[in-house]
Every structure is written in structure tokens, then in C-alpha cells.
Amino acid sequence: MSLNTHARPTARPAEVDVLILGAGFAGLTAARELTQRGLSVRILEARDRIGGRTWYADGLGRGLELGGTWVHWTQPYVWAELARYGIGTVPSPTPAVAHWWEDGGPRSGDPQDLLARLDEPNRLLTEEARRVFPEPFHPLKEAALVEAADRETVADRIAALDLPAGDRALLETFWTLNVNGSIEAAAYTQALRWVALTNGDWAVNFEACASYKVDGGTIRLAQAIADDTDAELWFGAVVESIEHDDAAVRVTTADGTTHIARHAISTLPLAALSRIRVVPELPRPMHDAAREGQSGLGTKVWFRLEGVTEPFVAFGEKDWPLNFFQGEYPDGDGIIVIGFGPDATAIDPTAAPAIEAVISRLMPGARVTAVRAHDWVADPFAGETWPMHKPGYLTSALPAFHAGAGLLRFAGSDYAHGWGGFIDGAIESGLIEARRILTEHAAAGVHGGARLLAASA
Numbered sequence: 001m002s003l004n005t006h007a008r009p010t011a012r013p014a015e016v017d018v019l020i021l022g023a024g025f026a027g028l029t030a031a032r033e034l035t036q037r038g039l040s041v042r043i044l045e046a047r048d049r050i051g052g053r054t055w056y057a058d059g060l061g062r063g064l065e066l067g068g069t070w071v072h073w074t075q076p077y078v079w080a081e082l083a084r085y086g087i088g089t090v091p092s093p094t095p096a097v098a099h100w101w102e103d104g105g106p107r108s109g110d111p112q113d114l115l116a117r118l119d120e121p122n123r124l125l126t127e128e129a130r131r132v133f134p135e136p137f138h139p140l141k142e143a144a145l146v147e148a149a150d151r152e153t154v155a156d157r158i159a160a161l162d163l164p165a166g167d168r169a170l171l172e173t174f175w176t177l178n179v180n181g182s183i184e185a186a187a188y189t190q191a192l193r194w195v196a197l198t199n200g201d202w203a204v205n206f207e208a209c210a211s212y213k214v215d216g217g218t219i220r221l222a223q224a225i226a227d228d229t230d231a232e233l234w235f236g237a238v239v240e241s242i243e244h245d246d247a248a249v250r251v252t253t254a255d256g257t258t259h260i261a262r263h264a265i266s267t268l269p270l271a272a273l274s275r276i277r278v279v280p281e282l283p284r285p286m287h288d289a290a291r292e293g294q295s296g297l298g299t300k301v302w303f304r305l306e307g308v309t310e311p312f313v314a315f316g317e318k319d320w321p322l323n324f325f326q327g328e329y330p331d332g333d334g335i336i337v338i339g340f341g342p343d344a345t346a347i348d349p350t351a352a353p354a355i356e357a358v359i360s361r362l363m364p365g366a367r368v369t370a371v372r373a374h375d376w377v378a379d380p381f382a383g384e385t386w387p388m389h390k391p392g393y394l395t396s397a398l399p400a401f402h403a404g405a406g407l408l409r410f411a412g413s414d415y416a417h418g419w420g421g422f423i424d425g426a427i428e429s430g431l432i433e434a435r436r437i438l439t440e441h442a443a444a445g446v447h448g449g450a451r452l453l454a455a456s457a
Contacts, residue, residue, distance in 0.1 A: 005233045015260045016040040016232070018437060019251055021239055022267035024052020025423050026411040028222060029081075029430030030265050031231040037438050041229070042259060044237035044251060046381045050226055052267070053382055053413070054423065056217030059372030060336050062329065063217050064302050066374045068386065068413075068423050072208035074198050075424035077431065078221075082214070085224040089212040092328060093311035099325075099362040100315040102166050106362045111313055114170075115203070121171040122202040124161050126195040133196035137418040137428075139394060146189060150395045154183040154191050169317065176318040176342050178209065179388045180298035183318065187295075187391045190420070197418060210326065218423070238381075241277040242266070244408045263437050267412040267430070270294055271383025282405055289397035294414070296388040296421070299341045301349040301373040305359070305366055306334040314362045321347035322358045334369065344385075349373035386421040387414040409433045 018034050020027045023045035031041045049055070054068040071078045071089060082089070098111040132145045140146055154175050158168065172183060178194070179186040198204040214221050226233075238254040242264065249264035266273065274290040281287055301322070312335075314325040322341040329336040339355065341347060347354050349371070356368040376382045389398075401410045402417070411433040416425025 005235065013042070013257065013259055015248075016042045017262050017441070018042075019044060019249060019259055019261040019264040020231070020267065021242075021251065021264065022052055022412070023047075023050040023226075023233060024267055024412065025054070025222060025225070025426035026267040026413070026430035026433075027052070027265070028225040028229070029427045030267075030411055030434040032225055032229040033431060033434035034437065035229045035231050039438070039441065041231035042261070043231050043233045044239060044253065044259065045233060045235050046238045048235050050233075051219055051222045052426070053269070053376060053386070054218035054222065055374065056219040057372075059302060060304050060370050061331070062336070064336075064372055065213065065218060066300070066302075066372070067376065068218060069213055070208065070210055071214060071423060072212055074204065074208050075419055075422060077419075077427040078422075078424040081221060081225065081427060085221065087221055087224065088215040090215050092211050092213065092326065093330075095313040095327065096310040097312045098314065099312060100170065101317050101362060102169070106364065114313075114315075117167060118170060118174055119203070121161065121163055121167050122174070124163075125157055125171065125175075126192060126200070126202050129192045129196040130200040132189070132192050136193055136196040139193060139417060140399065143395070147395045149192060150187060150189045150393075151391055152188040153391055154179065154186045154188050157188045157191075158183065170315065173315050173318040173323050177315075177324040177340055179295055179342070180300075180340060180385045181295040181342050181388060182297075185295040185390055187389050187393060189391075189394045190389050193394075193418075193420065221423075239268070239276055241279065242408060243279045244406055246406065249407050263407050263409065263440075265409045265411050265430075265433050265437075267410075267426070269382055269384050269387070269412065270414050272381055274383075275380065278405075278408075283400055285397045285400040286405070286410075289393055289401075292390060294384060294387050294389045294393070296385040297342075297344055297377050298385055299344045299347060299349050299373070299375070299377070300385065301339045301341075301355060301371060303337055303339065303352065303355050303368050303372070304331060304334050304370040305337050305363075306369050307365070307367060308335050308363070309333065311335070314359070316358065316362060318342065320358055320361075322355065325359060325362070344375055344377035349375060388421060404433075409436065 017039040018041045020043045034041050055066040095111045098114040241252045243250040252258045311327040316323040322339040324340045327335045352368040360366040376385045401415045411429035413426045419425035
């Protein structure tokens with residue numbers, strides 16, 4: 001089976017059992033599960049490609065991951081999909097040298113020594129991870145503990161630690177990297193959830209975040225899932241409104257087309273969801289969360305650094321336009337580097353001189369010769385990078401999104417039970433919501449392919 005792509009309709013499209021908003025990993029996974037059990041599915045994708053906030057594209061003479069990238073065996077859902085389709089992983093290179101900023105100037109040394117400096121501060125910061133989240137795929141199991149921790153930011157907890165100034169600054173920039181935004185706006189519970197998912201070991205979590213990539217790129221896995229479903233796929237379908245009641249969901253796109261289904265799954269990120277008119281309005285916790293957004297509002301950029309050939313890792317300070325660099329691909333007399341920064345408005349990710357000005361603080365004489373990037377925060381179909389939630393989201397909004405709004409359900413990395421912010425979380429949530437719908441269809445005696453008669457009148 002494979003996706004059936006559609007151009008603009010000449011008449012009102014037929015009703016389907018399930019509408020899915022977005023062709024990222026959550027949407028594709030849900031579509032596969034639903035169609036393989038006989039339900040009719042239509043995916044409305046605003047872009048001209050699949051993959052959502054993953055995007056494997058050409059750049060700097062090779063394929064580059066402009067969005068989500070790394071996977072790991074501690075992530076059970078994505079690992080199962082890789083096994084299902086016989087897709088392997090490739091490691092990022094082991095850095096030969098580390099660079100960092102301390103006491104007003106650049107430092108260089110052994111990467112393992114720098115990692116060792118981060119060990120004790122990170123253990124202190126995340127020592128409650130397994131107590132607060134003993135079963136991290138059921139994040140609210142210890143509701144009272146979670147609620148207390150969910151009032152704090154990552155910055156609050158770091159400030160409470162008794163650390164030397166240099167170690168504190170290093171810990172702050174490390175978590176600014178993880179948040180891809182301001183640690184003053186990031187929930188402490190998000191940090192604890194991540195580490196709980198790797199059995200309370202922050203170092204394994206760091207490995208999961210930046211060590212193993214999908215062989216052939218994320219598009220290889222996305223396409224494999226897409227090829228396993230005969231769902232309709234409508235590219236260029238920009239959702240403007242969602243109307244839902246007890247009988248059906250009606251989704252209207254920018255070209256004026258209205259699509260009708262018995263159920264709908266929105267995989268839109270919080271920021272993109274906030275731009276859509278929903279009638280009736282979403283319950284207050286969901287509405288407020290979409291309006292407030294989340295803290296992953298940073299930048300990711302690839303660039304070619306001339307005159308450096310060995311892999312490296314580098315940390316700037318937390319408030320630099322780019323605060324982390326990793327040399328990924330040796331390239332002749334240079335190396336292709338990935339960089340991250342906490343504020344997408346602080347730097348033009350396509351401007352080589354701006355990037356060179358930052359990395360030359362850590363590596364004097366650095367020369368940036370080419371750049372490739374995508375601004376996810378300015379992208380109207382994303383509005384954010386990977387989800388790092390604000391205080392209060394986990395205990396108020398996440399349960400509401402899991403419950404859904406009647407026939408309208410939510411899946412995606414923003415709404416994951418476990419690995420929020422990762423491909424794994426998107427796949428997991430797509431599976432869960434698809435199974436819920438299948439269960440409800442079975443309970444109602446609705447067979448695959450059934451059309452809505454009364455609802456379409």
C-alpha cells in the first residue's frame with residue numbers, strides 16, 4: 001500500500017472515517033494503523049512534503065537534517081519502527097576536542113574532561129527524576145510530586161544548586177541547548193521527564209539527544225511508514241478552521257474546501273494550533289496552552305567551517321545567539337558543523353558572517369564559508385522547534401490534550417506521554433490515538449469504509 005496524493009478537488013471531497021492534520025511522524029503512523037484496519041483516512045498537509053518538523057534536505061554538498069535528527073534504543077517506539085522496516089542508524093562522530101567559554105575567554109581540552117565537569121551538576125539537578133517519574137510513559141502517576149515540580153523552571157532549580165560559578169555557567173548553557181530556548185521559561189518537569197526516560201542517567205540522555213541518526217535520513221523512515229498506508233494525502237492543504245460536534249468533524253482549508261470525517265487527529269504543534277479557529281473553542285487548559293506556546297523557540301543551523309577537519313564539540317554561554325556547536329562531517333580541508341541557539345530572533349541562521357562572529361569567540365580565526373538552515377519559529381506550520389514545555393503544562397494542559405475534545409484528538413511530539421520533543425514521542429502518540437479511534441469504531445459497530453450520512457447532510 002502507499003499514500004494516494006491528491007490535487008485540488010473539482011467537487012466537494014467524499015467524507016472519510018478519519019481526517020489527520022499533518023503528515024509528520026504522528027500523522028503517518030496514525031494513518032498506517034487506521035487504514036490497515038480498514039478505515040478510510042485523509043491526511044491534510046500544508047507543506048509540499050511529508051516529515052513535519054523533520055526535514056532531510058540537500059545542503060552543503062550532502063543530505064542534512066534541518067529539523068529533528070537523533071534516535072536511540074532507549075526510545076522504544078522509533079526503535080521498533082526502525083526494526084520493522086530494516087533501517088539502521090549511523091553514529092555522529094566522537095569529538096576529538098572540546099571548546100568552551102569560561103572566565104571571559106575561550107578554553108579547549110579533552111571532551112571527556114568537559115563531560116566529567118557536567119556530571120555532578122547534572123546529577124544534582126536531575127536526582128529526583130525517577131522519584132517524580134517512576135513510570136515516565138505515565139507521567140502523572142505521582143501526581144502530587146509532579147504538580148510541585150511543575151511550578152518551577154529549569155533556571156529556578158539550577159539557581160538553587162551550590163555550584164562553582166564556572167560549573168553553574170556550563171550547566172546553564174547545557175540545558176539551554178536541551179531546551180533550545182530560555183531556561184527561565186522551561187519547565188523543570190521537562191528536564192526530569194527526559195532523564196527519567198533514560199533510567200535517571202543524564203549522560204545516557206545526552207547520548208540519546210545527539211549521537212545516532214537514521215541511516216539514509218529521517219525521510220527514509222517517514223517514507224517507509226507512508227508506503228505502508230493507502231490514506232489519501234492532500235499537499236498544500238492549509239487548515240483554517242475546525243468545527244466539531246457529536247456527529248462529525250469538519251475541517252476547512254484555505255482554498256475553501258471543507259473535509260468531513262467521523263474523527264479527526266490534529267498533529268499540529270501548539271504554535272500552529274493557536275492560529276486555527278476551532279468551534280466550539282477548545283477547553284480552557286488546551287486553549288491557554290496553545291496561546292502561550294512553549295519554550296523551544298531557538299535556532300538550528302548547518303555551516304561549513306574552513307581550516308578545521310577534526311570533529312569537535314563547543315559550548316558558548318547561555319545567552320549567545322548560538323551556544324552549542326558540533327563538528328559532524330569532515331569535508332576536505334574543512335568540516336560541516338551543526339549549531340544551536342536559544343532565540344531564533346537573535347541571529348539570521350542563513351548569514352555566514354553572523355555565525356562566524358559567534359564561533360570565532362570559541363575558535364579564533366574560524367572561517368564560515370557556507371550555510372544551510374530553516375527558521376522553524378518563523379515557519380507558520382511550526383512556530384517552534386522541538387517541544388520544551390513551560391511550567392504548568394504537564395499537569396494542566398497535557399491531560400486535556402490526551403482526553404481530546406470530543407471527536408477531535410491530538411497527537412504529535414507536543415502531546416507525547418513519554419519522549420516529548422522527539423520523533424519517538426510523535427510515533428507513540430500517533431499509535432495511541434489511532435488505537436483509541438479503532439476501539440471506538442469497533443464499539444460503535446462502525447466498519448472500515450463507512451461513510452457519514454446524517455453528518456454530511
